[in-house]
Each structure stands twice: as structure tokens, then as C-alpha cells.
Amino acid sequence: MTVTNDANALGKGLSQSDLKSDPNQPTEEGPVSYPSAADATTMVHVRTAIDDLDRQIVSLLGKRMRYIEAAARIKPSRSVVRDQWRVDDVISKCKATAEKVDFPPELVERVYAVLVEGSIQHEFKRWDATREPEP
Numbered sequence: 001m002t003v004t005n006d007a008n009a010l011g012k013g014l015s016q017s018d019l020k021s022d023p024n025q026p027t028e029e030g031p032v033s034y035p036s037a038a039d040a041t042t043m044v045h046v047r048t049a050i051d052d053l054d055r056q057i058v059s060l061l062g063k064r065m066r067y068i069e070a071a072a073r074i075k076p077s078r079s080v081v082r083d084q085w086r087v088d089d090v091i092s093k094c095k096a097t098a099e100k101v102d103f104p105p106e107l108v109e110r111v112y113a114v115l116v117e118g119s120i121q122h123e124f125k126r127w128d129a130t131r132e133p134e135p
Ligand SMILES: C=C(O[C@@H]1C=C(C(=O)O)C=C[C@H]1O)C(=O)O
Pocket: 067, 068, 071, 081, 082, 083, 084, 086, 087, 090, 115, 116, 117, 119, 120, 123
């Protein structure tokens, strides 16, 4: 961690002992290792894990968005870009998964409402950019 980052971290209420350099600092290459949440004993463990999980989550969101773009290519009409039945289906499946992994279902519902709405807007943009205007 750089001196600048240390200063930022201290500004967020961390003590100097939270900021010991971490042998498992994520790098561009190679796997990142850190203890399970139950075994974590330092804020470096916690933040190393969260940074790694966020990289995986955002990477999966990128893959998800490529399928939204595929939907824009496949759907025959602009009028079917937003399919409310499928929006409700996606959100209800994600709430069921959240319950299984002990994540608050109402939080997954709010996160997915934003994600799916943003995906639909992205799909509309992509649909419009790749089609002639419909009569
Ligand atoms: C990808 C689709 O298009 C939209 C995007 C959705 C999503 O982000 O999961 C769900 C429903 C659609 O309105 C689809 O219809 O499946």
C-alpha cells in the first residue's frame, strides 16, 4: 500500500496496525489468497477478500452484459426489448438464490432492479444503434 493510500485509509478511521503490508496483496497476475470470512482476523484480510470478490462480481457483470447485447442482436422488434415477465422471473430467481446463500433477498431485489433496468436501457441503445428506424 502506498503512503498516499495509507493517509486515505487513516482518514477513514483505520489504525496504523490495520495497514500492515499484506503478503497477499492482489496483483495483476496470479491468484489472490486470503482466509475464509470466519478465519479473517485483520482488516487487511477483509479488504483483500472484498477487493478480490468485487473483481469477480464485476467481471461476471461484464459477461452478463455481453448477453444483453446478444439479446439486442436477436430480438426481432424494439417492442420486445423490455419483457416484464422475464424481468420478474429474473428477480424472483435471484431472491431464491439469495435466500440459499444467506444474503438479504430484499437487497438483491433492489440491486437487481437497478441492474436489470440499466441492462434494458443498454439493450435499447444497442438495438437502436444496429437497426434502421422501424416504420
Ligand atoms: C435479456 C433480456 O432483455 C431484458 C433484460 C433482462 C435482464 O437484464 O435480465 C431481462 C428482461 C428483458 O427486458 C431478456 O428479455 O431476456
